Amino acid sequence: MTNVDIPRDKPARPGSSRATISDVARLAGVSLKTASRVLTNSPNVKDSTRTKVLDAATALRFRPNAIARDLRNGGVATTIGFVIGDLTNPFYALVAAGISQTASDRGLTLVMAASDDDPKRERPTVTSMLERRVQALLLVPIAEDHAYLEGERQLGTPIIAVDRPLSHAASDVVVFDNRTGARDGTRALIDAGHRRIAFVGSSESLYTHGERARGYRDALGGAGIPIDESIVRTDAPSVETAAQSTLQLLDSSEPPTAIFAGNNRAAIGVHRAIAARGTSTALVGFDDFDFAEALGISVVAHSPVDMGRVAANLAFRRLDEMTGPLENIVLSTSVTLRRSHLFTP
Amino acid sequence: MTNVDIPRDKPARPGSSRATISDVARLAGVSLKTASRVLTNSPNVKDSTRTKVLDAATALRFRPNAIARDLRNGGVATTIGFVIGDLTNPFYALVAAGISQTASDRGLTLVMAASDDDPKRERPTVTSMLERRVQALLLVPIAEDHAYLEGERQLGTPIIAVDRPLSHAASDVVVFDNRTGARDGTRALIDAGHRRIAFVGSSESLYTHGERARGYRDALGGAGIPIDESIVRTDAPSVETAAQSTLQLLDSSEPPTAIFAGNNRAAIGVHRAIAARGTSTALVGFDDFDFAEALGISVVAHSPVDMGRVAANLAFRRLDEMTGPLENIVLSTSVTLRRSHLFTP
């Protein structure tokens, strides 16, 4: 039974009125498959037929339906998924930029979903990506338990953890060398003559901050400076809390002469507090951003864009040859010295 | 560094080894449709059957295939597309965050593609989105001619221009009130007693900067200050060029006492140049960001996240009722006064 007279009533949904390949074929007076061949640039088509089909396609404003194509081609989409906590954080936005670039080089489109930093929302978000049949899934993990991902990975979808490893589950990972970076950053402070150096950042239970606090301790230990836990403030996840903690540090009887800030937000908060008190406390931060450069803040720098690129490339390697041990890629950091490690003007 | 061997059962293509609904049905000993009913939460299924199917699904690690579902449901994806020039610019990242939030409230996933600020790449990028049958397309236009979008819109896909209008084509648009914002920002400088106020930003041929330069002129004109075109520098699209232009301004025989910066990058460059010269030139910027706050720079502020939200909501309204005239939504801005409009410390 051929479907010659399909009644196209009203375009209830967008797209429902779009021409299909058979519409094009009919208008061009060729078979469906011939039209398909032309539209997919297959060889073995007479030139005159080709132009006839192409003309019909433009006349009908034909757009191939990638959904149908993807279904036909194994039910896998030509997309790569990125599950992110909060796109509002410029750091993750840059990672996304790196992924996007790399993906588009491979003809894949980036599909993104934010879990709004809510650990409970991570799994549904990931599931939705998987249902969309993304070719690979990159994610910045925030849930407490990622055991649920094990099965997915075994089903063949490469899963790459970005910026921190999964909890209770193995996977490919791309992270920065937080520990070494923090150590070197702290060392810059020591080299500048400081001995009483505080740490301001998030909870050590956060992978990145745990590593950074460790690096900070490494540096002090290496220089024979005893660690005073009262000036290790890991209670500052936001700009405001960082400013708060710094104020307390500065107002104490034995204030630090230098501060190592655990991330970009902490650095802003610390800087603000120092400015408020008018002290010349030295500062080194982790993460390089516009404001750090503008303010002359010395930092442990890295490249979030590269992180995205590396993660995407790792996913593609998995796609091309599924075998091999899990990889744990550690991206190096570098210390960018400006002025603030000496004092804050 | 842990190296665990990945167990690969069926190393074919990802997804090829995934269970389908009929696999689930077979294992559960029911018909395909019954399984489907259970998995879509339809009523009218005996509880015992339901659990049987659910058990089979988990056993098989079944994941519904959204590609097939979308094809079935009219060939339209449950996604919304965003074509962006450069995700690296925090401004656009924030717009994307707003879109993402709003989309996920509606059960849609964001698919994003960057054209890398290359006007030539815009159209292919848009086309790829359309082939993916996104329900709506938001884009930050950069091509010179958007006539090609007319037809697409008529085919039923809502198309919303974000941050600037299309060229040579009509569409729904969401923009900021750049002109009024720039006027008010410049006025703050005038109110602070400045009379010789320079403009540093991108080419006026860029919609946003054209408007902002106009607002700047409005303010000067309104205060009876003649416009000296030699201090209107629209040759500064980047941080570096902005710093360069500012340096020239500062080194001239008749330097300005204040500068209005056309956007976030310009503000950074201007600030850097002022710091380099050590002058106390006043500054007001367009766009509010961390560094502006950290540096005490007064700015014309707005909400990129809201812009994304508004644009997405407009798209959804179009989806729900396709009728009505094209809309041109203008988002207001506000002046945030810190210290730099008086002088730069």
Next chain:
DNA sequence: CTGTTAGCGCCTTCAG
């Protein structure tokens, strides 16, 4: 060179 046939995985008729 071109056409016919047969599904990809899912869900909505329409029957039992």
Next chain:
DNA sequence: CTGAAGGCGCTAACAG
């Protein structure tokens, strides 16, 4: 409450 067909738009096999 459950099952049997049919088809969304497209392309890979096979013919001719």
